[in-house]
Amino acid sequence: MASDILVVDDEIDIRNLIAGILEDEGYEVRTAADSDETLAAIGARRPQLIFLDIWLQGSKLDGLALLDTIRAQHNALPIVMISGHGNIETAVSAIKRGAYDYIEKPLKADRLLLAAERALEHSRLRREVESLRTKTGEHQELIGGSAVMNQLRNTIEKVSPTNSRIMIMGPSGSGKELVARTIHNKSARADGPFVVLNSATITPDRMEVALFGSEARPGHEASVGALEEAHGGTLYLDEIGDMPLETQARILRVLVAQEFNRVGGTQKVKVNVRIISSSARDLQEEITEGRVREDLFHRLSVVPIRVPALAQRREDVPMLIDYFLRQTAENQGLPRRIIGEDAMAVLQAHDWPGNVRQLKNNVERLLILTRDGDANDPISADFLPNEIGAIVPPLSSQTGGEHIMALPLRDAREIFERDYLKAQINRFSGNVSRTAEFVGMERSALHRKLKTLGIA
């Protein structure tokens, strides 16, 4: 698809000249004569590149002030300044303020095209790197200001510098792997590798080779296993309960002896690896049922860490949403958006059985679904999928509109009040003071109301 370029210059001849050169090369070009027209054009659709004149006569903002304004909102959008004779110094100062490049008048077609190509390529690479970083977990932060998250962060600070083995427990999608990566990144091993071995995705017969590697044998090349790959770093054993019992016995031997043989090999391999393991299941039960070796559990779980379900820390939801909105917008080159209050209330009250992963997926989906809308409009609850929106508040949907119509006002109101207050209390994790503040009632009055409705 042709790149969308915005050309801003107060002189019509220059605008047309630049637009013509770029259009001849197949770019899609829009033009603007002053700051108002520029901001309106960006509001209509974020361009991929802007050529911006430094002197803009008759404009509310001059080129430099406009540069600041645009960068405050779209800091990844490349801007190439157009400088007149004798104001190279200003162009250089524009670069210090975040412009990508500058070109000088009189304009030369080849210099203009080169600047466009470079700026577009630079922003493409930047997005790619950012998205790779996100995928590899580099750069990712552990977001959340709830008491449990602060406690978790404190624990991470304490255990990271040690070499102790850690067992992270928590439901699927709650952030166990992210906690493990954070510990690795804060440890003395941060420059070493962080290797993930996910037992749930490896068949039992391949597990040993995946973990210990194998020696070459006829028809098979030698392979390096996760333990060896993680030398000098951290090995994250995801879902330890899915590991075959035989492999568990072998891991135990490695932990005791600090060395192992590759599959089919006789030579001892010595590695220096910190092991962090995780489980979404209740490991005591797994031990009782005979699926996890108790001796291995004790070895791996020198420091146990619990990551709570998202439903137990709903106050983190707005911060997480904001973080994922920013992250997705940057990765996908979309404008930043905000979430409307109605959508926020629904998202905060939802139970999130898939935890943070499910919330993140929904935020990404929302941004993509609304990408053609006005970037300044808050995203409303209408764009949420039914299964999320239907949970709260149930009101007429769950109670049944027709059913309500058959009731006297007093009974219908009671049903509404019960559903509404249940949803709000849930949203604020049972905190009556915060719910009272939000719904606009005195705390004591809300208490009485909850009692009357049989909620408290």
Ligand SMILES: Nc1ncnc2c1ncn2[C@@H]1O[C@H](COP(=O)(O)OP(=O)(O)OP(=O)(O)O)[C@@H](O)[C@H]1O
């Ligand atoms: N507190 C958080 N702040 C920011 N992002 C988070 C947080 N918790 C989880 N995430 C993100 O949510 C997604 C799921 O997290 P992660 O893979 O760490 O969960 P998990 O508990 O290891 O899941 P599973 O048990 O399914 O392996 C990841 O993209 C992760 O970066």
